[in-house]
Amino acid sequence: MSKDERVKPSQPGGFNDYGPAPMIARTRMVDTIRRTYELFGFQPLDTPCVEFAEVLLGEGGDTDKEVFRLVSPEEDKELALRFDLTVPLARYVAANTDLLLPFKRYQIGLVFRGEKPQAGRFRQFMQVDADIIGARVGLADAEIIAVTVGAMEALGIERFVVRINDRKVHEGLAEALGIQTRGSLPRGELVNELLRVLDKLDKIGRDGVRAELARKPEHENDRSLKLSAAQIELVDRFLDIAGDNSAKLDQVAGMIRGETGKEGVAELRAILSHLRDLGVNESRVRVDLAVARGLAYYTGPVLETTLSDLPEIGSVASGGRYDDMIGRFHANPIAAVGTSIGLDRLFDALGKLNLVPLVESEVDALVVVFDAALLPRYLNTVGELRRAGISAEVYLGSDSGFKAQMRYGLRKGVKHLVLCGEDEIAKGGVQVKDLAARQQEFVKAEELIAYLQKKKA
Amino acid sequence: MSKDERVKPSQPGGFNDYGPAPMIARTRMVDTIRRTYELFGFQPLDTPCVEFAEVLLGEGGDTDKEVFRLVSPEEDKELALRFDLTVPLARYVAANTDLLLPFKRYQIGLVFRGEKPQAGRFRQFMQVDADIIGARVGLADAEIIAVTVGAMEALGIERFVVRINDRKVHEGLAEALGIQTRGSLPRGELVNELLRVLDKLDKIGRDGVRAELARKPEHENDRSLKLSAAQIELVDRFLDIAGDNSAKLDQVAGMIRGETGKEGVAELRAILSHLRDLGVNESRVRVDLAVARGLAYYTGPVLETTLSDLPEIGSVASGGRYDDMIGRFHANPIAAVGTSIGLDRLFDALGKLNLVPLVESEVDALVVVFDAALLPRYLNTVGELRRAGISAEVYLGSDSGFKAQMRYGLRKGVKHLVLCGEDEIAKGGVQVKDLAARQQEFVKAEELIAYLQKKKA
Numbered sequence: 001m002s003k004d005e006r007v008k009p010s011q012p013g014g015f016n017d018y019g020p021a022p023m024i025a026r027t028r029m030v031d032t033i034r035r036t037y038e039l040f041g042f043q044p045l046d047t048p049c050v051e052f053a054e055v056l057l058g059e060g061g062d063t064d065k066e067v068f069r070l071v072s073p074e075e076d077k078e079l080a081l082r083f084d085l086t087v088p089l090a091r092y093v094a095a096n097t098d099l100l101l102p103f104k105r106y107q108i109g110l111v112f113r114g115e116k117p118q119a120g121r122f123r124q125f126m127q128v129d130a131d132i133i134g135a136r137v138g139l140a141d142a143e144i145i146a147v148t149v150g151a152m153e154a155l156g157i158e159r160f161v162v163r164i165n166d167r168k169v170h171e172g173l174a175e176a177l178g179i180q181t182r183g184s185l186p187r188g189e190l191v192n193e194l195l196r197v198l199d200k201l202d203k204i205g206r207d208g209v210r211a212e213l214a215r216k217p218e219h220e221n222d223r224s225l226k227l228s229a230a231q232i233e234l235v236d237r238f239l240d241i242a243g244d245n246s247a248k249l250d251q252v253a254g255m256i257r258g259e260t261g262k263e264g265v266a267e268l269r270a271i272l273s274h275l276r277d278l279g280v281n282e283s284r285v286r287v288d289l290a291v292a293r294g295l296a297y298y299t300g301p302v303l304e305t306t307l308s309d310l311p312e313i314g315s316v317a318s319g320g321r322y323d324d325m326i327g328r329f330h331a332n333p334i335a336a337v338g339t340s341i342g343l344d345r346l347f348d349a350l351g352k353l354n355l356v357p358l359v360e361s362e363v364d365a366l367v368v369v370f371d372a373a374l375l376p377r378y379l380n381t382v383g384e385l386r387r388a389g390i391s392a393e394v395y396l397g398s399d400s401g402f403k404a405q406m407r408y409g410l411r412k413g414v415k416h417l418v419l420c421g422e423d424e425i426a427k428g429g430v431q432v433k434d435l436a437a438r439q440q441e442f443v444k445a446e447e448l449i450a451y452l453q454k455k456k457a
Numbered sequence: 458m459s460k461d462e463r464v465k466p467s468q469p470g471g472f473n474d475y476g477p478a479p480m481i482a483r484t485r486m487v488d489t490i491r492r493t494y495e496l497f498g499f500q501p502l503d504t505p506c507v508e509f510a511e512v513l514l515g516e517g518g519d520t521d522k523e524v525f526r527l528v529s530p531e532e533d534k535e536l537a538l539r540f541d542l543t544v545p546l547a548r549y550v551a552a553n554t555d556l557l558l559p560f561k562r563y564q565i566g567l568v569f570r571g572e573k574p575q576a577g578r579f580r581q582f583m584q585v586d587a588d589i590i591g592a593r594v595g596l597a598d599a600e601i602i603a604v605t606v607g608a609m610e611a612l613g614i615e616r617f618v619v620r621i622n623d624r625k626v627h628e629g630l631a632e633a634l635g636i637q638t639r640g641s642l643p644r645g646e647l648v649n650e651l652l653r654v655l656d657k658l659d660k661i662g663r664d665g666v667r668a669e670l671a672r673k674p675e676h677e678n679d680r681s682l683k684l685s686a687a688q689i690e691l692v693d694r695f696l697d698i699a700g701d702n703s704a705k706l707d708q709v710a711g712m713i714r715g716e717t718g719k720e721g722v723a724e725l726r727a728i729l730s731h732l733r734d735l736g737v738n739e740s741r742v743r744v745d746l747a748v749a750r751g752l753a754y755y756t757g758p759v760l761e762t763t764l765s766d767l768p769e770i771g772s773v774a775s776g777g778r779y780d781d782m783i784g785r786f787h788a789n790p791i792a793a794v795g796t797s798i799g800l801d802r803l804f805d806a807l808g809k810l811n812l813v814p815l816v817e818s819e820v821d822a823l824v825v826v827f828d829a830a831l832l833p834r835y836l837n838t839v840g841e842l843r844r845a846g847i848s849a850e851v852y853l854g855s856d857s858g859f860k861a862q863m864r865y866g867l868r869k870g871v872k873h874l875v876l877c878g879e880d881e882i883a884k885g886g887v888q889v890k891d892l893a894a895r896q897q898e899f900v901k902a903e904e905l906i907a908y909l910q911k912k913k914a
Contacts, residue, residue: 011552
């Protein structure tokens, strides 16, 4: 091909390759999370990456998500790439009316964000979700929190905390603050604004929150809350609440107003009690009154997961209850609660914390092509090893010198070289070189499989 | 949400959901293929679903692939969804110039075809590929065929055959037929036309092939070959070649012309010899002179895999050597050969052959909520079972009658119900009901874990 016809082998920003070492580590992580979800009784589901845009965005075309739209060969309806696994789950549940409920499903899938490329932003990433459909608030929420804790523990993460709260508690705070419908702005939108500001606490700090809460609206549709000093003081006291989970909830109960708020406190108390009964380590779950979750679709308990050594990266596993979403698709709303582990962010974080061992391969044996005339014998050996479940290969490169083969074995992270020339044949065996231990010993041909199996174990 | 705002939970054609039972089966299949690839020394790689369109299609914009293009927030270059895993691999190899060669990589990934929806056509499907980059023809091709056979055998498929051929053998046939440059049509394009017609043998039969070969060109750029009766007779004799692999190659050698054709025969002989040395069952691999593979990028040995009981569905694992592709991206062409298992087609086929056992879940124990007051105790049990590696759950539905819980357990395919009321507590244990065996027995509390573990084994 001429130089003019050649294409630069480049990639769009935010779309990443994962070579062998990160892929081996990521696959282990996904397998570990999958096993945890299965241990908790979740069943797998797969839905495609492509959905009708109206399914993802709703009739009106929700604008807070940036989706990739496809140039579609269909004429009638626009296609788009999913931005999460939750909306497709809601579509699946609404479409499959004979589904067995409660439905505990997990899903491992790629999601896409149709934004412009920016440094450090993924535009394709993997989510590993577990959701429970058709179970009312309480025990199901505890299960979702427990499986999140279980997955983090199974991944070998020791320093993390799942922070929980309840949207209804914030509703009780809004009630205590006396937030009301204002002009054409419904009360719900102003309560959402309160949640939005509280959710930014980690980023903007307490002073930032105070300033945003005090800000005056500049036009009729501006949701700024214009809270008074006395109101802001109440928010401050709310955020100051300290102590163990039980003590916090006692104080919250005395500060909020209205039935919904009380329900929120009762829900959190019940969830904590269920978690104790399930044997979840109490230090893993903390009531955090600042947790609000930005997404408007949550309706009850919410959760975020922070790595204690990397709080600045934000939550690595988040979720909550979204009892209204399936109602987007059919008349019977169905209760729903879930958790989503962001694999890419978690993988990067565990890398920073040196919690991800990287290996290039797990090949047990490279049979060196020592003497080309003996190739049939080398291939016999490779075939026998594989049939015994031992990962093995023969060197395929054209530079057949021993050095090149040794370098290949070392760079690929092969565990053993198997060497065999006329001398070894005369003695009825092979030399086995352990590349990590830098040791070599003679092994009889008939003992090679047992020898390598023993070293695997 | 009002009825007007509701969205129909529908899906575009060719994009499929997989519920729990098919997903459990598919995941097992993928895991089995993955383990086979690892056993053969292949390393995992992941590349994203989205690439620059020019990378996928080449500078000119290859038109025989229908790709989904994205409405992209980038201004400069068009984005598209990949249609296979091979072109992204070539891009990866070209971009990573320090890659260790030979590179034996496997990849499990979704690919997309941007065609209009048609009955029975997938527009998203999964490919499970293994490729060897940087190894010349011969042993590497044998490895690719061996790993294809290995994966099919590991999947428990008994009746299949990998059919192999070599593009160079067809070149030798073209030479024997005396195919030459014609007007503005280069000889290579006419040889490709010969391959295209031979590739259709399964679909159009021998008469169809004869008719297509005899067809006269209707305009200057028409590639129709207009073969004479004598030429067609030669093609017939070529396709009539029978016998075992060795006998076939002997006859081919006597019929074709030119150095390239001879090389092709020698390549196939060497591959068959390596496969014997690797211990691959000879009945698994058959020289089939009609195998041509439609894709223009193959340059040497090619393979297709047919299920003996479902030949009509076409190949379930295909591949070959494509030594020129990486040259699309940089000046140094790098040798390459690979195989691709089409998971969706294979999954459907194995389903038709009743080779895919379907289970809804693998939950070991559903702890029945027999008495709401005992919920803490039930949760204790669930937590203990999970910590011992036994998949367990407590019923989360609101209809807490025993019948509803029993129905849930049966429909979900749970293996055991664990029942505990005041009587069982008094006796210090639980009733365990095996739903498949329809047997129930009393098990002491301290023996429950061992009891269920023993039944798992």
